[in-house]
Amino acid sequence: MNTPSDEQLVAYLDDELDRDHRQQLDNAIAEDPLLSLRVQWLQRSNLPYKKAYDELAQQAPLDRLQARLDAIPAPERPGLSRRWFISGAAAALVAGGVLADRLFLGWHAAQSNNWRALVGDYMALYVPQTLDHLATDDATQRAQLREVDARLGLNLSPAALKLPAAEFKRAQMLEYDGVPIAQIVYLDAKHGPLALCVTRSNSGSQPLAHERRHEMNVVYWTEREHAWMLIGRNPADELERRAMLLRSHALQA
Incomplete structure (x- = not known):
């Protein structure tokens, strides 16, 4: 078979290929050490997305925000209520979610841009x-x-x-x-x-x-x-x- 692309190898690793195509790649990987190295290298590129989001969620000051909201007295001006403040806080949390996404993307970029580390990982497999x-x-x-x-x-x-x-x-x-x-x-x-x-x-x-x-x-x-x-x-x-x-x-x- 022709040399597979990275997209095909990722689909192989994600078990998204039909049985015949997967069998062809199994045979090719077994016969070609360099192809096997590419597969191993792509496996190493998996990033801990869930862990990153979990860490961001743990850093969110939800308890402190809720305590501050509970302490806010009912406003005297008509048309404003604690629900208004809660709605504003909810909007802030949504904005915080956007910020968290941006922080995560920055974290992701910092990992993937360290190309010398990636090459080092790959070369460590060579004999x-x-x-x-x-x-x-x-x-x-x-x-x-x-x-x-x-x-x-x-x-x-x-x-x-x-x-x-x-x-x-x-x-x-x-x-x-x-x-x-x-x-x-x-x-x-x-x-x-x-x-x-x-x-x-x-x-x-x-x-x-x-x-x-x-x-x-x-x-x-x-x-x-x-x-x-x-x-x-x-x-x-x-x-x-x-x-x-x-x-x-x-x-x-």
Whole structure:
């Protein structure tokens, strides 16, 4: 079968496919380690919506609001009553609900925008055997990079992406909440899977910085309209040298 889209895999995870289609995907996932990794990654993207709303509900000062309403004396002016105040409070609670929704959406965005964490989760699943079966001929890699270029507005080539002692194995597009992320995977002869990842950014150019995720080193930076990261089990200084090489040679096109 053709490579399934993220939407098809989400429908598979939500048990929304018919039996024949589900069986086809079961077989494909069993035979394709990368497809299996995509499914596992999409499973990790489930966010605790109920928990988030429960926490917001627990923070609402309902008891204090009710006590204040009970303490309000009946107004002397005609046309106004405690029911008027209660109606106003109800409107305020509705507005508070809108605010809670906005807070939740902000919380959701903060989670999904941390794309380096998502990539780290995904890369933690890789082992050298994951990359064994991939075609590495020039035509296949150029076709993969054309898809990356089209989605992210880049101009990459296999020659420009070469790294010492690491074989370029695959370029593919991932997606999280509608945000495209390109992943260019290498197999380092000594340290195992290594990935260069990129997504769009509006933060301008920023210098190299370091962090660690899942016992892997990360070097990340931004270049004009894109954010980049290089992640692997290589020592931090070695990873930085490779990041500098990619930034200076491959990513200036």
